Amino acid sequence: MGIFSKRREMQLKDLGFTAEDLASRTLYQDAWRRLKKNKLAMVCLFVIIVIAIVAIFAPLVAPYDPFETDPFNRLQKPSAEHWCGTDDLGRDIFSRIIYGARVSLLVGVVTEGIAVPIGIVLGCIAGYYGGWADMIISRIIEVLGSFPFIIFALCVMFIIGPGILNIFIALGCIGWLGHARQIRAAVIQLKNSEFVEAAKASGASDFDIIFKHLVPNCLATVIVVATIDIPSDIMFEATLSFMGLGIQPPNPSWGSMISEAQDYLRQVPSYSIFPGIAIMLLVLAFNNFGDGLRDALDPKLKNL
């Protein structure tokens, strides 16, 4: 069903618009059409999907067992057998990079999975109710935000110890701050609009107004902010693992591999180069895809 009258449609068709241009579309269909036109973003989406598939099917893809040590093949340079060489215990670096992708992707997804719901709930409460609730939540955001992240992460690791689960907790604890701030601003802007007034007048409860009217209207913002935050989550995990606070050995993570490689810089420089390239590739793909998604979904957020 088109959105124009038959006559107008004919006119527009004469002007060179196709039937697809004239069909009614939802916001998300519209965004997808815009995104598809952005070649760089689509290439990056493809890269992310490939890395995700490789990570999921790591046992099938990896040429070697990432934990299998081989004392006779320690610190090998890249060769036909070992594409990226071997580490100090003779483990295949390429296979460990493939398994390391699991950690990086998981960190991105799980952290946002924790941060987004907390950010939505607290951001909505602060924005919708204002007053004391807003005051308290805004101060919490300010105080947590005035902790340098690395000190906060160190403190969290100090209390609950290093490990991947604890990285999720540390990142999730900080990650919601940005979401809450964005959603609070969006809700404040939306709460006086007519559709909210209409809902109020028809007797909708606060809960319904927030979750049926306000949240769906901020969803585009949430998706954009979450996608843009994923690369920084991946980077934080790599940094924490590099400092020895993240993934514990023998589990492979790109950050901890670079830190292990630091001891063998002289013998095998390639050891430290490949995991870094992996981080750069994934973060690059997410950054460009996030930018594309932002432009497609919400052009207002251009400066984010």
Added chain:
Amino acid sequence: MAKYIAKRIGQALIVMFLVSLLTFIMINVAPGDPVAVMLEKQADPETIQRVREQLGLDRPYHEQFISFIKGAVTGDLGNSYFQKEPVTAIVGRGFVITVQLGLLALALSVCIGLVVGTLAALFRGTWIDHSLMFVAMLGISAPAFWIAVLMQLYFGLKLGWFPISGSEQAGWLVMPVICLGISYGASSARLVRTNMIEVLSQDYVRTARSKGLNEFVVVGKHVLKNAGISIITLTGMQLRSLISGAMVIETVFSLRGLGSVSYAAIMSRDIPLVQGCVLYVAIVYVLVNLVVDLMYGVLDPRIRLS
């Protein structure tokens, strides 16, 4: 203006107090008795009890917290458990290294950002713009600690130009500053470009150009001045994350800055030292926020009034 400054300073003080309270709570809920770690396994329960009393750890929590706050205000944070030295001395030494590193890196990053961002904006859409932005995106996507390792590999080991660790040899600051500067400069370049493009499309720029002013005057006097606020915003934002960034880079180059000191303190459960580090970093952080906010107030009257 005086009212605005007073309000911001008041807020900063509240945040400082809450940060110290939060640190105190976090340290006290953490498992593991620092005294037991300190004396290792040889100590009998009585000795442990005696040391606890000496350190004041047997007193109720609120008393401990009050004496910590009193100490913080008078500049006495007690002695480190393991290094028999006042906390202020240890943290102070680290502070000097981190601040040097951070400020130099910030200066470098602002220079890189301004030059690269301005060039890209002026040559918008050409190959110059595309290649500069591609390099900037690479710089943003590569972890700073990895750039540091690569620099150690090439300039330290292969060419032997700069020392790869410690702060004793000449030139020790060069590589840490460059890799942090590149990392942050890349993201400022993108933001400067966006802002410059916005300003370049304003009417007054067209007027300036049509008056026949040369391009240097147009960019220097009209465009950069108006892009100033967003560049200061950016510098403030960067300074905040630079503190964390510098702390990570220190560990790569084995510098004894705040990052390495607090990492070691947390790992050894040296409570006074941990508190001291967090307090110092938080003070710097809050001061940076305060200065940046006040500068907006000076530059942009709209913020002061709202």
